Amino acid sequence: MFLNYLIGNILYFFSYFIPKSKKIWVFGSWGGQQFADNPKYFYSYVNKQKDIKPIWLSKNKNLISKLNAKGLLAFHTYSFLGIWYSSRASVGVVSHGLVDLNRYACARMKIVQTWHGIPMKPVLLSDKKEHAIKKRKILLKMMFFFPFLKKELLFDRSLIICSSSSHVKELLRKVFGNRSPLYNVGFPRLDGLFKTVNNNLICKEIISFKSEGYQVGVYMPTYRRKGEFDIISFLVKNKSKIEDQLIESKSILYLKVHPFDYFKIKDTFDSELIRIISNEEINNDIYEILECFDFLVSDYSSIVFDFLVLVKPIYLLVPDRESYISSNGDFVYDYLSIDLPVVKSWTELLLLIQNKREIKNLENISSKYHLNKDGNNSERLYNEIIKKLN
Numbered sequence: 001m002f003l004n005y006l007i008g009n010i011l012y013f014f015s016y017f018i019p020k021s022k023k024i025w026v027f028g029s030w031g032g033q034q035f036a037d038n039p040k041y042f043y044s045y046v047n048k049q050k051d052i053k054p055i056w057l058s059k060n061k062n063l064i065s066k067l068n069a070k071g072l073l074a075f076h077t078y079s080f081l082g083i084w085y086s087s088r089a090s091v092g093v094v095s096h097g098l099v100d101l102n103r104y105a106c107a108r109m110k111i112v113q114t115w116h117g118i119p120m121k122p123v124l125l126s127d128k129k130e131h132a133i134k135k136r137k138i139l140l141k142m143m144f145f146f147p148f149l150k151k152e153l154l155f156d157r158s159l160i161i162c163s164s165s166s167h168v169k170e171l172l173r174k175v176f177g178n179r180s181p182l183y184n185v186g187f188p189r190l191d192g193l194f195k196t197v198n199n200n201l202i203c204k205e206i207i208s209f210k211s212e213g214y215q216v217g218v219y220m221p222t223y224r225r226k227g228e229f230d231i232i233s234f235l236v237k238n239k240s241k242i243e244d245q246l247i248e249s250k251s252i253l254y255l256k257v258h259p260f261d262y263f264k265i266k267d268t269f270d271s272e273l274i275r276i277i278s279n280e281e282i283n284n285d286i287y288e289i290l291e292c293f294d295f296l297v298s299d300y301s302s303i304v305f306d307f308l309v310l311v312k313p314i315y316l317l318v319p320d321r322e323s324y325i326s327s328n329g330d331f332v333y334d335y336l337s338i339d340l341p342v343v344k345s346w347t348e349l350l351l352l353i354q355n356k357r358e359i360k361n362l363e364n365i366s367s368k369y370h371l372n373k374d375g376n377n378s379e380r381l382y383n384e385i386i387k388k389l390n
Contacts, residue, residue, distance in 0.1 A: 117302025
């Protein structure tokens with residue numbers, strides 16, 4: 001790592017003297033491994049604007065080939081062109097941090113932090129676990145020798161950090177600090193909820209079920225690490241009971257789990273009423289079909305906040321609150337504050353679904369987290385960036 005940092009310093013100073021272009025923006029997400037999340041949706045929007053040349057950076061060669069085949073400009077993060085465009089770019093758009101781009105060739109680049117969800121769990125400055133605090137202190141000392149770290153650690157150096165309401169702004173301040181440049185432009189990935197891809201096979205399947213009188217929901221639990229509550233076993237043990245109640249309520253439940261959990265369940269779980277979604281079926285993007293569902297079941301996931309923009313029922317199934325807090329630390333924002341139905345068992349949950357329980361003040365709850373519900377977040381973000389650059 002130390003050698004990489006020394007070489008990175010040279011690259012950083014090189015990029016400092018390269019003239020920047022307001023017309024070149026670089027994008028990346030999920031550590032440079034995926035074409036996904038807020039940067040994906042924002043890239044797609046910017047790609048339609050004549051004045052900007054958007055470049056996607058990735059460390060995934062297969063992904064780069066796929067994007068190039070679609071006619072999109074994508075380069076390996078550490079290739080000559082990847083380094084050149086990074087050095088020339090005036091704007092860098094990320095979902096997590098500079099790990100999504102080239103953290104070394106970023107001098108004088110303005111960072112747009114779209115983030116990857118309104119936080120419930122402790123992360124960045126809100127993470128008070130001892131090892132997280134210790135790591136940050138070490139990095140803060142190192143940044144005086146390795147200046148490229150400043151953009152990663154000092155969030156007030158960003159151009160824009162996306163938010164979606166005054167309330168969400170306060171939550172994000174716990175993550176990024178009080179000096180962070182937060183703007184209520186909304187999150188670009190939510191634009192996908194207003195532009196459903198109806199030719200997707202799963203979406204067609206859902207529409208067919210609805211035409212037969214079924215209500216169709218999706219279950220998206222948070223990933224639990226090794227040693228934490230086994231949410232998949234919790235589902236499998238209750239499979240017969242769940243299917244019986246789904247029949248009674250004339251409901252279908254789709255299951256979208258973390259890729260690690262998907263491989264645990266894909267060959268052993270067979271059900272006509274509980275249908276597993278793979279990443280391949282949705283092009284690694286649940287936002288293309290999320291609007292099709294009538295309701296969401298989740299727990300500590302930020303998908304809860306995203307689904308609220310649709311003003312549709314959300315149920316929280318949380319059988320492991322105490323052990324989850326013990327393992328991950330206190331919530332940055334407790335899900336109990338959202339005023340959504342919370343249950344501990346599948347029986348309780350399915351009774352709510354069967355009775356189609358209405359959630360009081362759902363529109364008000366939605367508006368608390370989303371100032372805008374129109375599918376134009378990318379446009380707002382783009383206009384704000386242009387304003388800041390001029």
